[in-house]
Amino acid sequence: MRWTRWWRRRPLTCPEVARLLQRHLDQEVPEHLAVRVQAHLEDCRRCGLEAEAYQQIKQAVRRQGQPLPPEAVERLRAFAASLLEEGKDGAGGPR
Amino acid sequence: MTGTTEDRSRPSAPPTTLRRVAASPEEQGRTSIADDEAFRQFVVPEIETMLRVAGTLTRDTGEAEDLVQDALVRAYRGIAGFDGRYPRAWLLTIVRNTHINRGRRKRPEPAEDPDADLDRVARHTTESTVEASVVDIVIDDVVQECLRELPRDQLRIVELVDVAGLTYREAAEKIDVPIGTVMSRLHRARKRMRDHLVRAGIGPGRSRR
Ligand SMILES: [Zn+2]
Numbered sequence: 111m112r113w114t115r116w117w118r119r120r121p122l123t124c125p126e127v128a129r130l131l132q133r134h135l136d137q138e139v140p141e142h143l144a145v146r147v148q149a150h151l152e153d154c155r156r157c158g159l160e161a162e163a164y165q166q167i168k169q170a171v172r173r174q175g176q177p178l179p180p181e182a183v184e185r186l187r188a189f190a191a192s193l194l195e196e197g198k199d200g201a202g203g204p205r
Numbered sequence: 206m207t208g209t210t211e212d213r214s215r216p217s218a219p220p221t222t223l224r225r226v227a228a229s230p231e232e233q234g235r236t237s238i239a240d241d242e243a244f245r246q247f248v249v250p251e252i253e254t255m256l257r258v259a260g261t262l263t264r265d266t267g268e269a270e271d272l273v274q275d276a277l278v279r280a281y282r283g284i285a286g287f288d289g290r291y292p293r294a295w296l297l298t299i300v301r302n303t304h305i306n307r308g309r310r311k312r313p314e315p316a317e318d319p320d321a322d323l324d325r326v327a328r329h330t331t332e333s334t335v336e337a338s339v340v341d342i343v344i345d346d347v348v349q350e351c352l353r354e355l356p357r358d359q360l361r362i363v364e365l366v367d368v369a370g371l372t373y374r375e376a377a378e379k380i381d382v383p384i385g386t387v388m389s390r391l392h393r394a395r396k397r398m399r400d401h402l403v404r405a406g407i408g409p410g411r412s413r414r
Contacts (some may be wrong), residue, residue, distance in 0.1 A: 163399055
């Protein structure tokens, strides 16, 4: 009985964390397990770096997935062109 | 794209006659023909990247556009002093510093003296910012490339979970597959990106390989 309880709370190993890592970062791991994963990530540099890498990937994917408003890009291109235009007259730029 | 421009730091050494050697005070704000060319070559192609980064900083499309506009003005004024190396990193540093300055302008009341903090940030930002920008750029490039090569079924799940923010269960219901399939596709896709990053020299494996 006591052994079972210890087993459920024992520190996770690196391979266990590796298996849970992506689910953990997606917040798909139950709370009681998430706490143990988090504890391991804070203690283990190797797994911590791994977690950071996946976090960065998630963020980068999110950035890619949000399309830029094409009108804004157009306006900014026009603005850049106007800087070049007005720079010739010594003005610091439009506006 | 980045890093390889060292040898062509400026559009092939401009004829000296076209270059104004030193701008007199009343000439400041004006640029030489070579500088205009540098602006066209290095800055204009990066407008989309600048806007993307501005979007992550401001979390508002209108704000982001204003921020890039200010950054473009700064880049235009600073182009004469830019050596042509790592144009993206240079521009993203400008975007971030402009963002910090805009934040300062927006709340001028020193209620709890937030400016002190901002000053500190501004002073200490530059170097680490360049590094962080470079890393962000590499990650974005690698991820973009990976997404393009990803099998359709994996890409779909990545979009649903990471872009649309669905849970595994919601994603599974949306495309009518078991939740285990969602997990395996998603995790395989990310693993692939992670391996690419390691190969690109960033990521957790860098010190061991
Ligand atoms: Zn570990």
